[in-house]
Amino acid sequence: MGFDVLEYLLVFVVGVASALIANMMTRKKKGIIYREILWAPQVGCGGGLSFKRGDSTNVHLLRIKFINDGNVDISKDDFQKPITFQFNSQAKILDMSAIHRSSKSIQVYFDLKNDSNVRVTPDFFRPREWFILEFFVSEYENYNVYSRIKGIEDIKKYKSLKSFHIPFIGIFLFTVSALIFSSMKLWFFVIIFALVLIGYPLFQDYHFYRKYFHESK
Incomplete structure (x- = not known):
């Protein structure tokens, strides 16, 4: 018993x-996660390439995907500090764009602070929506990504x-x-x-x- x-x-x-x-x-919950989906070194090693911000022969191509992996909308006003890319000090950002979006309604704004620092802000980010950023960077070595968003400690880097x-x-x-x-x-x-x-x-x-x-x- x-x-x-x-x-x-x-x-x-x-x-x-x-x-x-x-x-x-x-x-x-709120959440943004990102992953580097493409890194191509020295895409211009065979000849010079022309970009919005100059020409170069030592260019790296970088593509990064961002996803709202939470279940709450994230608006532009939620970004207390935009998504910031800080490349190594010798790097120069030659070109940048949002090449793909899960929805045409997603607008992504770029604010280039200097040659190696750019801030990115999506205007409205619904759960499960995503966008892909593309950068062409000369003299690339490394980069850091950080942000400050209401209700989120930090954006996360996807591992596996x-x-x-x-x-x-x-x-x-x-x-x-x-x-x-x-x-x-x-x-x-x-x-x-x-x-x-x-x-x-x-x-x-x-x-x-x-x-x-x-x-x-």
Whole structure:
């Protein structure tokens, strides 16, 4: 009898924990994430190239994709400090543009502060919308990206899908262990409940990053 009570208690704890975790995963949040999708060194090594801001024979091509990975709109007024690209001091930005957008309504504004520093501000950025910036830079070595946006600590640089491996493995092990070590049919419904609440939002995020950072450019 005591064992049955313990199992029912575990069912209750798992159910409540799953609901709390799912609520944390789906609550409103702001977020911008970026990834370098193309870097081509010395695109002008075979001859001189002409750009808006001069000619050069040692030019690097850089393309970076930005996505609103939150579930809240981000307006121009939310940018307390624009998205800022700071290249190495010897670099010179020869040309820059927003070459692709998920929506024609997205307007991207550039403010060139000096040869190696440019600020970028989108006017209105809905969840799951994206745009790709293209830079031609001479004497390129490195760059930093930073910004300050209301409700966001900092924009994030995308790394890989590996961060999803541990949660997926945890869900799998939880499912297998529950099926093996429990004789209660109620556990089956608890497992389905937990997988739907936790696994589905997680799978949505996984699919989102795979689609926009791995399958499309």
